[in-house]
Structure formats: structure tokens, C-alpha cells
Amino acid sequence: MAVASPAQQSKWRKRAYELAEQQENVFMATSLLLEIGEIELANEVAVARHSQFADVHYTDLTSMLKDLPTKTDLLQVIIYRILLNDILDSSRSKAYGHAARYFDHLTKLDTVISKSSKPYSELATHKEYVTTLKDKHGKKRSFWEKVND
Secondary structure: OOOOOHHHHHHHHHHHHHHHHHOOOHHHHHHHHHHOOOHHHHHHHHHHOHHHHHHOOHHHHHHHHHHOOOOOHHHHHHHHHHHHHHHHHOOOHHHHHHHHHHHHHHHHHHHHHHOOOOOOOOOOOHHHHHHHHHHHHOOOHHHHHHHHO
16 A cells, blocks of 8 residues: 555555455454554444454454554453453463453543543443353352452
């Protein structure tokens, strides 16, 4: 894109939109949009299809997290929630340290998102998410102890 003419950039950008819309894989769709700098649209697609991220392998999710640009707060929330849910749902107690770190990231993201013009969009708020998490996994004391450390 950097060396392409404006006409070529426009053509490629339009093609990328078309490809992103056609993608059944939410990971590929959001990755494509991020690649062309469409951060807001990537966030919108991620929120609209957030449940589909549960089917994405954790190595892909953690890799995506490392490369996300700024202003992808909602996308980050979705990924951290998927990773955290996966650990707790499968009761992988050896990974509770990672889960506690993800919880901490979610709490920090909540501070930013709550101040934005479109907080959480269609996603459950952080407070709602934590309530659901406690209802479902409240008895996993070793996890909650790590969260409170």
C-alpha cells in the first residue's frame, strides 16, 4: 500500500473490504481489516461476531493481541474474555496465573472503554461480565486469589 498509487490503494482497499465481508472466519476478517488500517470497522466486525472468536486457536488470539494497534479496545476485550473463559471453563488450574493477568487487562481496559463515546457497544459491560464470571466460576478460589493478589 505504501508504494501504490492512490488509485491502486483505493482499488485494493475496496477488494479488502469485499474479502473481509466474505470471510466466514472472524479472525481472518478482522485481520484483513486491521491490515488495511480499518480499525473501527475491525472493531465493529469483532463485536458483531464476538462469539465466533471462541473457535479461534489460542495461539492465534495471543499472537493477534501482541500486534493490535491502538483503539482496538473492544477487540482486546473480546480476545481476553475468550482466553479467560477457555481457561476457567476447562478448569486448567495451572493456567490460572494467565487467567488472572487477562482479568487484570480487562479491568484496565474497562477504565478506558467506560470513558469512550461507545462503551462496550453490544458487549456485556465489564461489571456484567464479572458478575457472570463469578456466578459460573465463583468457587474456583485459586483463580480468585490470584486475581486479588
